[in-house]
Amino acid sequence: MKAIVCDKYGSPDVLELKEIKKPLPTENQVLVKVHSASLNFGNLVLLKGKPFLARFAFGLIRPKYSIPGGDIAGKVEAVGKEVKLFQAGDEVFGDLSGCGWGGFAEYVTVPEYTLALKPANISFEEAAATPMASVTALQGLRNKGKIKPGQKVLIYGASGGVGTFAVQIAKSFGAEVTGVCSTRNLDILHSIGADHVIDYTKEDFTKNEEYYDLILGVNGSNSISAYKRALKPNGSFVHIGGSESQFFQALVLGPFISMTGSKKISNLLQRANQKDLNYVKELLETGKVKPIIDKRFELSEVTEAFKYFQEGHAQGKVVITI
Structure with a gap:
C-alpha cells in the first residue's frame, strides 16, 4: 500500500510517499481502508518535534510514529475475532492520535474504541474533518x-x-x-x-x-x-x-x-474519546453541526498540504483524499 512516511523531524519536505506492507488486524483490531484524512495541529507537532516537550511522547531523537495522520474516515475491510462493534463494510471515522497515528495511508489497523459509525448524511471527507x-x-x-x-x-x-x-x-x-x-x-x-x-x-x-x-x-x-x-x-x-x-x-x-x-x-489537553465522538456523531446527524472544509489535497500532495496548513490561515479543515 501507499503511505506517507516521516523518519525524521523537520519541515514538510521530509515527508515521503512510499510503498509499504499492508497491515493485518490482530484479534482486537479493525482494518480500515482509508478514504479521507485531515490535518490538525498535532500533525505539525509530530512532524517538527516542537515544542521540544512533545518529544517525550513522540520520540526524543526521531518520530516514534513513522506514519502521521490522526483523523480518518473510511470503510472497514476486516475485523479481528474479538471485535464486537464493527463488521466488514461499515463506514467509520475516528481519531488515531491515541493509538499510534498512521492515517496518511491507504490502510490502517486500529482498536475498535477509536472509531464510530460514519453518519450517512455526510461525506467521507466531511467525516475525516471531524474527530x-x-x-x-x-x-x-x-x-x-x-x-x-x-x-x-x-x-x-x-x-x-x-x-x-x-x-x-x-x-x-x-x-x-x-x-x-x-x-x-x-x-x-x-x-x-x-x-x-x-x-x-x-x-x-x-x-x-x-x-x-x-x-x-x-x-x-x-x-x-x-x-x-x-x-x-x-x-x-x-x-x-x-x-x-x-x-x-x-x-x-x-x-x-x-x-x-x-x-x-x-x-485543555484533548484526549480521543469514543463516547465524545458518538456525541458529535449525533450532532452531525441532526444537522446541528456541519464540518467546514477549506482545501482538499491528494495523498501525493501531503507536503503541499502541510505547507498550506502551517501558514495558519485555513478556513475550517484541510482534508487529504486517499
Whole structure:
C-alpha cells in the first residue's frame, strides 16, 4: 500500500510517499481502508518535534510514529475475532492520535474504541474533518468550560478547524456565541450560526466593555490578563491553542489566578474519546453541526498540504483524499 512516511523531524519536505506492507488486524483490531484524512495541529507537532516537550511522547531523537495522520474516515475491510462493534463494510471515522497515528495511508489497523459509525448524511471527507477538532471543541466547552444554556461565550480563533466546531457546538448548548476572526472569515462565522462576529483586525474585544461567561482561546497571541479582563465574575477561560507564550502563561499563571479569584484559567489537553465522538456523531446527524472544509489535497500532495496548513490561515479543515 501507499503511505506517507516521516523518519525524521523537520519541515514538510521530509515527508515521503512510499510503498509499504499492508497491515493485518490482530484479534482486537479493525482494518480500515482509508478514504479521507485531515490535518490538525498535532500533525505539525509530530512532524517538527516542537515544542521540544512533545518529544517525550513522540520520540526524543526521531518520530516514534513513522506514519502521521490522526483523523480518518473510511470503510472497514476486516475485523479481528474479538471485535464486537464493527463488521466488514461499515463506514467509520475516528481519531488515531491515541493509538499510534498512521492515517496518511491507504490502510490502517486500529482498536475498535477509536472509531464510530460514519453518519450517512455526510461525506467521507466531511467525516475525516471531524474527530479531533470537534472533540477538542466539545471537551473545551463542556468538560473544562462547564458551558450552560444562555451563557455568553466567545471563541477566539473561530474560523479554523476547532473554532468552527466550537461555534456550532456552543450554539447546540444554547449559548449566545461571539466569534473572533479576521476580515476574510466573517461570512463563514455568520453562516455557521455565530450570534456576533468581531473582526480582530479592526476591533479589540477586550476593550469593547462586553463580558463573557466563557472564552475559548483557540488561536492568537493575546495575554492571559487580556482574556481575564473580558470575563465576567466567575467566568472561565480555556486555552486550547495559540502562541507558546500564551500557553505558558495559562500553564503557570492560570492556577494562581484560579486560586486567588473568582475567574478560572485552564489549559485543555484533548484526549480521543469514543463516547465524545458518538456525541458529535449525533450532532452531525441532526444537522446541528456541519464540518467546514477549506482545501482538499491528494495523498501525493501531503507536503503541499502541510505547507498550506502551517501558514495558519485555513478556513475550517484541510482534508487529504486517499
